[in-house]
Amino acid sequence: MPHRFFMNDPDDFVTEAAEGLALTNPDLVVQRTPLFIKRREVPAGKVALVSGGGTGHEPLHAGFVGDGMLDAAVPGAVFASPTAIQVAEATKSADAGAGVLHIIKNYTGDVLNFNIAAELAADENVEVESVLVDDDVATDIEGSRVGRRGTGSTLIVEKICGAAARRGDSLSQVADLGRRVVAHSRSIALALDACTHPITGKKSFELDPDEVEFGVGIHGERGRGRIPFASADELVEKLLDSLVPAVGADSGDDVIAFVNGLGATQLTEQYVVTGGVHNSLQKRGINVARTLTGSYVTALDMSGVSITLTRVDQEFLELWDAPVTTSGLRW
């Protein structure tokens, strides 16, 4: 049976989810029309961070609104970009006098709408810079006009830029830092089962029991190809064989390793994958400086994992370790 959803009127799904989130976290406020989620107070003079994108990737982005990470998040419909008006209103509302950084996953609709929003905000004297996250190795195709998709690294960018904004960096400094994090980060994913669209009830693809979808995206897009189902360690090895050269990690380098569940994959499974990632990176001479494991950048109920590696220096690590207080990420 395809995944069935806890839902009332499908038209209210995204708004009701935002309001439910705010009920769990009194530091958040939901503006309904146009819809966005914001911190109750953005500290005056702090660069504000705004991100967003289609619903279906929770806790990304609204779960990362809070002290040390995002100041506002703008959810679109399921797997659809928010509108430019939504993003513009969130941007103006989040601005605390030091400008706003847009963190944008590289999808045509998101890029278009965030760019229009930046112009609308500029018309009202809000300074906006943007960081485009394009980390998905599976879409690194020579001659591609659209470039790589933005996936798991978005969390790393939001965390590190959030810490920089919190310590008082200027808009251009936070933006430069974000672009450096993007340049040092890559991700790749595989799925053991597709996701189910909550409105249509349709699975995005069908797999045979002896195959897995390799290089899958976070919107149920088909992957780069299919490979045989195998042990966790063998699947991890295949993922890292693509990922490690793509991120440019050499023996002796330090990385943040982020093992991410895509939705229906359980924590136990994610931890088994984490062990495989550590073992394989150790064999490659790469030092895992920090590890994050959990379902943070999901694709509805997809069964699968993504792995993100970020090559880090001391500054990246200090910003990564800095306190964060959000519903989805806290330390």
Place this chain on the structure above:
Amino acid sequence: MPHRFFMNDPDDFVTEAAEGLALTNPDLVVQRTPLFIKRREVPAGKVALVSGGGTGHEPLHAGFVGDGMLDAAVPGAVFASPTAIQVAEATKSADAGAGVLHIIKNYTGDVLNFNIAAELAADENVEVESVLVDDDVATDIEGSRVGRRGTGSTLIVEKICGAAARRGDSLSQVADLGRRVVAHSRSIALALDACTHPITGKKSFELDPDEVEFGVGIHGERGRGRIPFASADELVEKLLDSLVPAVGADSGDDVIAFVNGLGATQLTEQYVVTGGVHNSLQKRGINVARTLTGSYVTALDMSGVSITLTRVDQEFLELWDAPVTTSGLRW
């Protein structure tokens, strides 16, 4: 296609998952034989808290080991109790001179093995008390010999007792407090789809698209019965109609509301349910003092939610709000 698992040798699944968890959290150590997960340091003179049970409910219990909650967790095989030897070794290892509290979910195997473990530990002069969690309203059947199952309230007991132990309460004080939390807590769950056993690959039951399993447990047990699939708000109403009288919540009472995803149910859906719970409790005159939403007490890949209510006084709330630093719960 049934859920497929990221796994190596099935015999190593639970141990590899424990080791993966410890890789993400340097404050944890894994002892392999017999298997348990422990804090690197239990503060001297603090009452130690030990819990455990079958694998498949993560982050419960191992994800709740850390400052302000558990000191050790003992995972069994999937949906199977840990052995008495595992629990006894964890108990002796966690003891920091002030005795050990066992927090036990009410299942025959768990009760048996924790009780034997308590005797084994007592033989080595470790004082042990226990709190039995039996909160599942669906199993509240007159004349039942086994009593109610232990489910979502376990998290509440572990959090509140963890905070009490941290502030220096004695073993008997922490145990009494835990029993009071149990007495003030009830849970109920429903499933939109069954879970898949990772070893057999079998679903625990089959549902038609127009029905849901009401009063389901966290081991794929069948529920109390089947009711028609309906909107989130209507399903919430049915759950609360059972839960509110069972927990004895009256108009004017304060509660902690814990909306828990059982595995494959997404955060957005859980937040929609959270909104429904708030609205319905408000209509009933019950004040939701705190809300927790997330997949904390899971049943493998089950699609469904449980709702736990705990009637609270000021002391419960202060202990609930106290700092906690674990992989699974942090504030």
